[in-house]
Structures are given as C-alpha cells and as structure tokens.
Amino acid sequence: MYWRMTAAAMALCVTISSAHAFSIYVSNEKDNTITVVDSVSLEPVKTVKVGQRPRGIAVTRDGKFILVCASDDDTIEMIDATTFERVGTLPSGPDPELLTLSPDGKTLYVANEDDNLITIIDMESKSVVNEIPVGVEPEGMGISPDGKTLVNTSETTNMAHFVDTATHKIVQNVLVDQRPRFAEFKSDNSQVWVSSEIGGTVSVIDNKTFQVIKKISFDIPGLRSEAIQPVGVRITKDGKKAFVALGPANRVAVINAETFEVLDYLLVGQRVWQLAFTPDEKFIISTNGVSNDISVIDVNELTVLKSILVGQLPWGIAVSPN
Amino acid sequence: MAEREMRRAGMLCLLVQAFLALALARVANAAETIDIRIAYLRSSETKLAISVLDAPPKDDGIAGALVAINDNNTTGQFINQKFYLEDVKLNPDQDPAKIVSELIAKGTSYIVTDLPAAMLLKTADTAKASGVLVFNAGATDDSLREENCRANVLHTAPARSMLADGLAQYLVWKQWRNWFLISGSHENDKLWAEALKRAAIRFGAVVVEERVFEDRGASRQTDSGNVLIQREIPVFTQGAPEHDVVVAADESEVFATYLPYRTWIARPVVGSAGLVASSWHPSHEQWGAKQIQNRFVKATGRRMNSKDMQAWTAVRIIGEATTRAPSTDLAAVTTFIKSPDFSIAAFKGQRVTFRQWNWQLRQPVLLSDGRNVVSVSPQEGFLHQFSELDTLGIDQPETKCKLQ
Numbered sequence: 265m266y267w268r269m270t271a272a273a274m275a276l277c278v279t280i281s282s283a284h285a286f287s288i289y290v291s292n293e294k295d296n297t298i299t300v301v302d303s304v305s306l307e308p309v310k311t312v313k314v315g316q317r318p319r320g321i322a323v324t325r326d327g328k329f330i331l332v333c334a335s336d337d338d339t340i341e342m343i344d345a346t347t348f349e350r351v352g353t354l355p356s357g358p359d360p361e362l363l364t365l366s367p368d369g370k371t372l373y374v375a376n377e378d379d380n381l382i383t384i385i386d387m388e389s390k391s392v393v394n395e396i397p398v399g400v401e402p403e404g405m406g407i408s409p410d411g412k413t414l415v416n417t418s419e420t421t422n423m424a425h426f427v428d429t430a431t432h433k434i435v436q437n438v439l440v441d442q443r444p445r446f447a448e449f450k451s452d453n454s455q456v457w458v459s460s461e462i463g464g465t466v467s468v469i470d471n472k473t474f475q476v477i478k479k480i481s482f483d484i485p486g487l488r489s490e491a492i493q494p495v496g497v498r499i500t501k502d503g504k505k506a507f508v509a510l511g512p513a514n515r516v517a518v519i520n521a522e523t524f525e526v527l528d529y530l531l532v533g534q535r536v537w538q539l540a541f542t543p544d545e546k547f548i549i550s551t552n553g554v555s556n557d558i559s560v561i562d563v564n565e566l567t568v569l570k571s572i573l574v575g576q577l578p579w580g581i582a583v584s585p586n
Numbered sequence: 587m588a589e590r591e592m593r594r595a596g597m598l599c600l601l602v603q604a605f606l607a608l609a610l611a612r613v614a615n616a617a618e619t620i621d622i623r624i625a626y627l628r629s630s631e632t633k634l635a636i637s638v639l640d641a642p643p644k645d646d647g648i649a650g651a652l653v654a655i656n657d658n659n660t661t662g663q664f665i666n667q668k669f670y671l672e673d674v675k676l677n678p679d680q681d682p683a684k685i686v687s688e689l690i691a692k693g694t695s696y697i698v699t700d701l702p703a704a705m706l707l708k709t710a711d712t713a714k715a716s717g718v719l720v721f722n723a724g725a726t727d728d729s730l731r732e733e734n735c736r737a738n739v740l741h742t743a744p745a746r747s748m749l750a751d752g753l754a755q756y757l758v759w760k761q762w763r764n765w766f767l768i769s770g771s772h773e774n775d776k777l778w779a780e781a782l783k784r785a786a787i788r789f790g791a792v793v794v795e796e797r798v799f800e801d802r803g804a805s806r807q808t809d810s811g812n813v814l815i816q817r818e819i820p821v822f823t824q825g826a827p828e829h830d831v832v833v834a835a836d837e838s839e840v841f842a843t844y845l846p847y848r849t850w851i852a853r854p855v856v857g858s859a860g861l862v863a864s865s866w867h868p869s870h871e872q873w874g875a876k877q878i879q880n881r882f883v884k885a886t887g888r889r890m891n892s893k894d895m896q897a898w899t900a901v902r903i904i905g906e907a908t909t910r911a912p913s914t915d916l917a918a919v920t921t922f923i924k925s926p927d928f929s930i931a932a933f934k935g936q937r938v939t940f941r942q943w944n945w946q947l948r949q950p951v952l953l954s955d956g957r958n959v960v961s962v963s964p965q966e967g968f969l970h971q972f973s974e975l976d977t978l979g980i981d982q983p984e985t986k987c988k989l990q
Contacts, residue, residue, distance in 0.1 A: 359877075359880070377877050378877060378880045378881065378884070380660055399660055399661055399664065400657045400660045400661065400881075401874070401877050418661075419874065419877075419931070420657055420661075420877075420878075420902075420931070421657075421660060421661040421664070422661075422906070422909070423661070423664065425664075434664075437664040437665070439909065439910065442906075442929065442930070442931045442937065443874070443931045461931075462929070462931040462936070462937045463929075463937070464937075488973070488974065490936040490937060490973070491936070493936075512935075
C-alpha cells in the first residue's frame with residue numbers, strides 16, 4: 265500500500281514536473297523592464313531591461329524573439345528569448361502601442377497612436393512595407409486566424425477598421441462604443457470581439473456581414489458602471505469561453521462565447537488591462553497595472569490561482585509558444 | 587472537397603468579395619458628403635498674468651476646437667461627414683446678436699463660445715428660435731448653470747463651484763481644514779471666493795479669516811518690483827489665526843502668484859496659485875491623454891490648456907453625436923446629445939456625461955502645482971447616490987435652474 269501510494273505520488277510528481285514550462289513575458293510600463301515568469305513554478309525568473317515605456321508585447325511564432333513596443337523610444341525592440349539580449353529593432357513609426365503578428369509570423373502589424381496609422385512590417389527584411397491611414401488614435405490590433413483580415417480599433421474615432429491583408433485596403437468601418445481598445449478574433453474566423461473601455465461594452469462583430477451581432481455589457485453589484493472599463497479580450501480555441509479584463513473594476517469577466525452570457529467575474533489585481541493564455545489554455549494571465557502584479561487564472565476551474573509581483577505598472581503580456 | 591474545388595470556391599469567394607467591395611465603394615462615393623458648420627465665438631480681451639509664463643496664448647481655446655475638427659474629419663472621411671469651424675472674434679462687451687443671426691443664416695448649426703456670461707446669454711437667446719445649440723467652453727460662472735441657465739446651452743467648462751469642490755475635497759483629505767482666505771477685489775474674484783467658502787462648508791473645512799487684497803492698479807512685474815513684493819506680502823499675511831493653508835481667490839491675477847514663499851508663516855498656498863484646480867493641465871498624460879497632448883503639440887507647437895480641452899470636448903461632442911445619431915440633422919443630433927445615455931471620452935479616466943438638470947458636463951477636476959498633476963478629484967471616499975462626479979458643484983436637489 266505504502267509503496268503503491270509512493271509510486272502514485274511519484275508518478276504525480278513526474279506529471280507535474282513534466283508539465284511543459286512556458287515563459288510568460290510581462291512588459292512593465294513604468295520601470296522599463298520585462299518580467300519573465302515561469303508558467304510551472306509561477307515565479308518570476310528574470311527581469312530584462314528594455315527601452316522606454318514598454319507596452320505592447322508579442323513573441324515570434326517560433327518562440328525565439330520577444331517583440332516589445334518601446335513607445336517613448338518610437339521603436340520595437342527584438343529581444344532574444346534565450347539570452348535576453350536586444351538583438352535588433354524594428355522600424356515601428358512613432359509611439360507604437362500594440363502589435364500583432366500574422367499567423368505565418370512573416371508580417372507584423374503595428375498601431376501608431378500618434379499618427380493615425382497602421383504600420384506593416386516585413387519580418388524578414390525588417391522593413392516597412394506599407395502604412396494604412398485609419399481613425400484617430402489607433403490601438404487594438406486583431407488578426408484573423410486565417411490571416412486574411414486585420415482589425416484595428418481607433419480610440420477617438422470609435423471604429424473597428426477591417427483591413428484586407430492582401431490589398432492593405434480598409435474594406436469596412438464599424439462603429440462601436442467609446443474608446444475601443446482591443447480586437448480578438450474567434451479561432452474559426454467567424455467573429456471579432458472589440459472591447460470599448462469608456463463605453464463599458466464588448467461588441468461582437470460578424471466577420472462576414474460586419475454587423476454588430478451582440479453588445480455585451482457588464483454589471484457588477486456595488487460598482488459604479490463608470491468603473492467597468494473592458495480592455496483585454498481572449499477567447500478559447502474551442503470558441504466556448506471568453507475572458508474580458510475590466511480595468512479599474514479589478515475583475516476579469518468570464519463569458520459563454522456561444523451565448524454571450526456573462527458567467528462570472530473573477531477578482532484579480534487593480535486596473536487589469538491585458539490577458540494572455542498559456543498555449544495549452546490551462547491558464548489565462550492578467551496584468552494588473554496599479555497593483556504591480558499578474559494574476560493566474562485556471563481556465564477550467566475559473567479560479568484565481570496566484571498573484572505574482574512583477575515590475576511597476578505591468579501593461580502587456582505574451583507567452584512563449586513552446 | 588477536392589483541392590481544385592476548394593480553390594475554385596475560394597476564387598468565387600474572392601470574386602464575390604471584390605464585387606461587394608466595389609459595391610460598397612460606390613455606395614460611399616454616391617452618398618453625398620454632409621457638411622457640419624460650427625462657429626467659435628470668442629471675445630478678444632487680452633489677459634495679463636503676474637508671470638509671463640501664465641499669459642494665455644492668443645489661440646487659447648480655439649486651438650483645441652481646431653484639433654477636434656481634425657479628429658472629427660478623420661472619422662468623417664469614413665462616413666462622408668465634413669466639419670468646418672469658423673473663428674469669430676468679438677470685441678469685449680460687443681452685442682453678439684447680429685453676428686449670431688448672420689452665422690445661423692449662413693448654415694451654422696452649432697456655436698462654441700468662449701465669452702463672458704452676459705455675451706453668452708445674448709448669444710444663446712439669439713440662437714434659441716433657430717434651435718442652434720450653444721456650447722459654453724469658457725465661462726465658469728455658476729449663474730449660467732443656475733438662475734440664468736438656458737435649455738440651448740451646454741457647458742463643457744466646469745463651474746467655479748466644481749473647481750472649488752475638487753480642491754476642497756483634496757484639502758480635507760489632507761486634513762488641511764483651516765483655511766486663511768485671501769480674496770481679490772474684482773467681481774470674478776468674489777465669485778471664486780464665494781465658491782471656495784461654499785466648498786469649505788460642504789466638506790467640513792473652516793475659513794478662519796478672510797482678507798481682501800485690493801487691486802490698486804499696480805503693474806504686474808516691474809524693475810525692482812521683487813523687493814517691494816517681498817516686503818509687502820509677509821506683512822499683508824501677518825496676524826492671521828492658526829491655519830493650515832492659504833487659499834487665494836484671485837482670478838484677476840493681481841496677487842496670488844506673489845503669495846508662495848512670501849507668507850508670514852510657512853504655509854502652502856492653494857486656489858489661484860500653488861495648488862490649482864482646473865479641467866485640464868498641460869502636463870496631464872494619464873488615461874490616454876498623452877495621445878491628445880501629442881496631437882495638440884504637433885498641431886500648435888504648444889501644450890494643451892484647460893480652455894483648449896473644453897473647446898476640444900465641445901467640438902468632439904458634436905462630432906461624436908453626428909456620427910451616432912440616427913440622422914445628421916440638428917434636431918436629431920440635439921436629441922441624441924441630450925439623451926441620458928450620451929457620454930464622451932475625454933481622457934479623464936471615465937466617461938463624462940451631462941447633468942440633465944442644467945446641461946453641465948460632469949467631469950473630474952485636476953489639481954496641479956504648475957508642473958504636474960498632483961491629484962484628481964473627486965477624492966476617494968466622497969460618495970454619491972448617483973455619480974461621484976456629482977460631489978463636485980451644485981447638485982440636483984440644490985439647483986435653481988429651470989431649463990427653458
């Protein structure tokens with residue numbers, strides 16, 4: 265019996281330790297660093313000094329490089345994910361805020377907030393391929409999983425601009441609620457979800473008809489509606505669950521992504537903005553700007569497992585794919 | 587599906603999409619561009635300040651309106667709307683009636699004003715019959731929101747009572763409850779002092795003494811002026827009862843800026859110098875404000891002031907409502923702006939909305955030390971049954987406004 269239990273315990277240990285460790289990268293806007301957190305131990309393992317005011321962050325599809333928008337340096341830094349050395353910069357245009365990579369990893373799309381532009385960068389030649397004029401204060405950047413459609417949100421124009429990635433032309437402009445911050449496609453390309461920070465809603469837009477098919481709103485007892493400010497949105501690959509970071513409401517909303525019903529509000533840290541899944545979708549992690557930490561949420565159990573102290577004003581988050 | 591079939595289906599799909607795109611483009615071209623005309627009325631009185639650094643720029647206010655016109659037009663290009671701004675300068679105390687009538691006859695639908703209260707009221711009453719909507723982006727007089735409120739005037743400028751309450755909440759939060767109030771001798775200084783005294787009573791502070799600093803017509807800064815002021819101010823502030831702060835009510839810029847570092851006993855100065863309450867500040871960068879500041883600097887070569895922001899907000903409200911209202915005509919847009927659900931994003935951390943009882947824009951108040959934003963009111967803990975922003979200024983149960 266004893267042996268069997270030990271064996272079982274050992275087997276469990278093996279399972280746990282063999283769980284794949286991903287690296288979680290958090291950009292800290294205030295202290296110009298990235299915190300690297302191990303997804304198994306859930307401990308910070310390294311702090312990397314980067315350019316000024318790091319915000320949007322992504323990892324290349326092969327996991328080899330971290331891309332971070334150094335907004336006040338008007339550049340995107342490429343950081344080697346093994347050595348954490350800065351190996352190069354990308355010509356982002358002024359004040360880059362959010363970025364997204366094409367599914368094949370070959371093209372980078374950057375929102376330039378100050379210039380009302382989207383900059384398109386070829387990752388191989390590291391050069392600007394095109395610039396697309398959009399509305400005032402472009403921010404959110406979502407790419408459809410088939411790579412065909414890019415959705416950019418403009419925060420003062422309050423539109424989601426649908427861009428054909430083949431022609432680099434805007435094919436449709438969809439009016440959403442105020443200060444749209446983030447755009448996230450469903451994995452089947454059918455819908456794009458756009459969060460409106462000041463409007464307090466998430467618009468679900470049909471990717472074929474460009475109609476807003478649902479406006480999701482939030483209601484948290486005891487909180488003023490002004491404090492509910494949706495920013496980051498993530499949807500599971502099976503299209504069943506969506507998570508929305510609610511800013512100064514200090515909560516992440518869990519939504520049934522098929523019925524659009526809000527299922528739960530999970531209390532995390534203060535001023536929660538961006539979210540990222542681990543590639544296995546076991547966890548979703550939130551950046552909590554004012555409490556200087558990130559919260560790890562168990563996607564199945566819908567519980568907050570742990571809060572991890574990172575740098576000052578954590579803003580963006582990305583997880584290594586391997 | 588065989589690969590070839592799939593490719594064919596894909597091609598067909600592309601073709602359909604191309605047709606759709608063409609059709610859409612044609613619809614967009616065919617739709618006529620709607621012109622929306624806004625007039626900006628300002629009176630050209632030059633204002634002096636004790637410090638040359640505080641003298642308002644010549645394009646104060648109008649510059650914000652122009653940036654907002656650009657913002658509206660960036661959005662308008664996607665939906666065939668074009669916004670125009672006409673800058674109209676009036677002489678101080680000029681009767682605006684004739685000009686207002688002419689503007690309306692020319693097709694102006696909205697008037698944004700930076701005018702003294704009396705001129706604003708004349709503008710509003712002249713515009714009333716036409717339905718033209720007036721936005722007050724300059725005057726802080728509470729009377730315009732109270733006994734002299736008008737149904738066709740919306741205020742993006744905060745009222746003095748809102749600014750005073752924003753400051754008072756912070757002072758009370760700091761436990762600086764005993765105030766030594768020094769007021770100027772001009773009418774607007776007295777109104778500002780009244781607002782501050784009201785705020786003291788509201789939030790539990792005490793004005794331990796009020797002194798009036800008479801304006802004897804002295805010039806601002808003169809050669810050797812410093813020596814004189816250094817002798818004058820300590821003596822003037824001598825002998826006041828025990829106090830935590832010196833509160834200056836000096837909109838006319840006669841003395842407040844002389845107070846810091848010269849008071850009889852070492853006390854911080856607030857009000858019209860030192861810690862100042864305003865709707866905006868050139869150094870404000872939070873809540874995305876960095877973007878509007880950058881845009882403004884690029885357009886004007888300077889940073890954004892309160893009046894610029896108040897004008898920007900007015901013109902953006904017109905743009906936002908024209909984009910969203912069921913129709914772009916004045917009546918539909920007015921109804922849309924006046925609906926209780928209307929709000930606007932103004933880089934202040936939350937949506938700002940209009941008070942339905944007097945059309946004052948609810949808004950957070952910034953407190954700054956001249957270099958940086960020190961705090962933003964309402965302060966934590968000042969609660970309200972409807973909106974915490976209604977802890978700033980005259981609230982619905984106390985209002986004297988009867989909208990007509």
